Amino acid sequence: MTWTEELARLRDRPDTLRLVFQPIVDVARGVVAGYEALARFTAADGSPSAATPDRWFAAADAAGIGARAEAMVVERCLRLRHELPPNCFLTVNVSPHLLTDPALADLLLGAGDLTPLVLEFTEHQDVADLRPLLDLRDRLRDRGALVALDDAGSGYSGLQQLTAVRPQLIKLDRALVAGADTDDVKLALAQLLGEFGGRIDAWLLAEGVETWAEMEAFARLGVPLAQGYLLGRPAEPWAVLDPEVGERLRRSALRGRLVEHVASLVEPAERVAEGGTPLGPGSAVRVDRFGHPTGLLLAHRRDGDPAGHREAPVSLRVPASTAVAEVAQRVVTRPEASRFDPVVVVDEVGAVTGLVRVESLLSRLAETQPRA
Numbered sequence: 039m040t041w042t043e044e045l046a047r048l049r050d051r052p053d054t055l056r057l058v059f060q061p062i063v064d065v066a067r068g069v070v071a072g073y074e075a076l077a078r079f080t081a082a083d084g085s086p087s088a089a090t091p092d093r094w095f096a097a098a099d100a101a102g103i104g105a106r107a108e109a110m111v112v113e114r115c116l117r118l119r120h121e122l123p124p125n126c127f128l129t130v131n132v133s134p135h136l137l138t139d140p141a142l143a144d145l146l147l148g149a150g151d152l153t154p155l156v157l158e159f160t161e162h163q164d165v166a167d168l169r170p171l172l173d174l175r176d177r178l179r180d181r182g183a184l185v186a187l188d189d190a191g192s193g194y195s196g197l198q199q200l201t202a203v204r205p206q207l208i209k210l211d212r213a214l215v216a217g218a219d220t221d222d223v224k225l226a227l228a229q230l231l232g233e234f235g236g237r238i239d240a241w242l243l244a245e246g247v248e249t250w251a252e253m254e255a256f257a258r259l260g261v262p263l264a265q266g267y268l269l270g271r272p273a274e275p276w277a278v279l280d281p282e283v284g285e286r287l288r289r290s291a292l293r294g295r296l297v298e299h300v301a302s303l304v305e306p307a308e309r310v311a312e313g314g315t316p317l318g319p320g321s322a323v324r325v326d327r328f329g330h331p332t333g334l335l336l337a338h339r340r341d342g343d344p345a346g347h348r349e350a351p352v353s354l355r356v357p358a359s360t361a362v363a364e365v366a367q368r369v370v371t372r373p374e375a376s377r378f379d380p381v382v383v384v385d386e387v388g389a390v391t392g393l394v395r396v397e398s399l400l401s402r403l404a405e406t407q408p409r410a
Contacts, residue, residue, distance in 0.1 A: 041097045044089075047082065048098070048107065054080055057114055061270035061277055062129070062243065065257055066291040068284030072127035074158070074265065075115050076272050095133075105139035108132055112142060116149050123276050129156040129186055129207075134199075138170045146178055153182035156207060159199065160188045168202050175203065186243075190231055200234070207263075208235050212246030215266075219255035229259055250286070257290040260298075300365050301358035303402060304383050304392035310335060316347055321380055321393060323352075329389035331355055331382045355382040358391060366399045 048054045057075050064071040079087040079094050087094070098107035108131075115130045122128055136142060137157070146152065157178065175185055186207035187199055200208070210228055218224040232242040244256045247266030256264060269287075270277055308322035309329065316322040316335050324333040335347040353376040356365055365381060372379075380393040 041101070044094075045098055045101055045103065045107075048079075048094075048110075049103075052110070055110055056080070057111065057118075058272035059128075059275050059277070060265060060272040061279060062127075062263055062265045063269045063279060063287065065253075065262060065264050065287055068279065068287035068291075070123070070126060070270075070277075070279050071263060072129060072154075072156070073122070073276060074129045075111065075118075075131075077111050077131075078272075099133070099136070104133065105136040105141040108136055109141045109145050112145060115155065116145075118275065119153075119155055121275070122154065126276075127154040127156050127184070129158045131158045131160050131188070134159045134171055134203075138174055143174055146183070147181070149181075151182050152178060154184075155182070156184045156186050158186040158188050158207075158209070159203060159205070172202065188245075204238050204240070206240050207243055208240050209243045209245045209265075210261075215244050215246045215252060215256075216248070217252070219249070219251040225255060225259065228256065228261065232259065232261060253287070254290045257287070298361055299359050300356060300362055300381070300383055300394050300399075303362070303394045303398045304358060305395065305398075307380075307390065307393040309390055322347065323382060323390045323393065324349075325390055328387075331384065331390050334379060334382070336379065350376065350379055352382050353379055355384050358383050358385065362399060362402050365394070366403055369396055369399065 056078050058078055059073040059075055061070045062072040062074060063069070077091045077094070079089065079091060081087050089097075095104060095107055098104045112130055112132065115128055119128050132142065137159075146157075179185070184206040185203060186209055187203055187205040188209045189211040190200060190208045208231055210231060214224050214227060218228065228242070228244070234240075235242045241262050243263040243265060244252075244261050245265050247253050247256070247264050247268050249268060253264060253268060269283060270279065308316050308318050308320065309325045310316050310322050312324065312326065312332070314324075319337060321337050322335040323331050324335055326332050331352045334350040334352055336350050337347055353372050354365075354368055356368075369377065369381065378396050380395050381399075383391050383394055385391050
């Protein structure tokens with residue numbers, strides 16, 4: 039069957055096109071935050087089409103009916119948006135060079151409140167003049183729609199679109215997600231895009247996550263959203279996240295947050311009351327009756343004396359939730375005499391929970407820096 043015949047069937051038989059929905063997951067909470075609508079086409083006999091959705095839409099565009107084909111998908115998403123589970127969004131792919139066509143633009147502008155629809159800009163073709171597109175984007179945002187940019191970081195045109203479109207959702211290209219757990223360059227780029235997103239109030243989404251190693255690498259970076267076969271395949275509406283997957287995500291995100299904080303570096307320390315002496319050989323903390331630190335009892339190791347302790351003031355105390363980088367910055371501003379003294383870590387009421395060695399801080403900073 040020719041493409042002319044296939045496209046005629048698409049026009050005359052709406053069941054030629056159906057939609058499936060892939061979950062988009064909130065990594066920290068381990069729950070579904072939204073769904074991406076994905077088109078699937080059938081052959082004349084009702085079996086799955088041998089041609090991929092990309093080829094269908096490319097053929098429709100070449101035949102001059104690309105906007106009408108995409109409008110079929112958008113129209114169905116508009117009908118379904120009111121059936122979404124609570125606190126979920128729905129993303130739908132649109133081609134930027136087609137969005138201003140009346141078949142798409144009028145459909146969206148006439149649909150009332152567009153919340154919680156997210157228009158996901160794909161970049162199969164460059165847009166020669168962005169002004170009409172950006173004007174329409176603003177009008178759609180006024181109606182509640184959000185904008186996502188697909189395949190971010192995939193090329194120069196993608197970076198151009200990032201600066202021009204300023205989306206609320208940045209989808210990291212699958213090529214930058216695959217194997218990122220063993221590729222510092224990919225992780226460094228993801229981190230840069232995440233920081234850029236934070237500057238423009240956009241969320242970063244890791245798309246195409248297929249292994250737990252990849253997922254945990256992005257969890258350590260603090261990437262808020264993820265999507266991929268590991269978390270859920272395209273399916274009928276509205277698939278829920280496997281509880282075991284959700285729990286593992288929450289644990290991964292928690293570990294990622296702890297790595298950023300000195301809580302992950304705290305070592306136990308003996309607490310010694312006023313007037314007392316340490317029982318063990320290691321460094322200890324002198325405390326008052328409330329457990330608050332009043333001084334350090336540092337083991338005599340630098341001068342070769344294996345026994346005894348020397349008294350020193352507490353030059354730096356921090357809550358366990360303080361970022362490693364922040365503590366390191368404060369360490370280097372201390373007087374030279376106390377610069378390498380351990381940092382006292384306290385709980386929410388100021389009681390001692392342990393010590394962090396400066397060596398541990400430096401090692402953690404070295405681990406988290408991308409390698410050249």
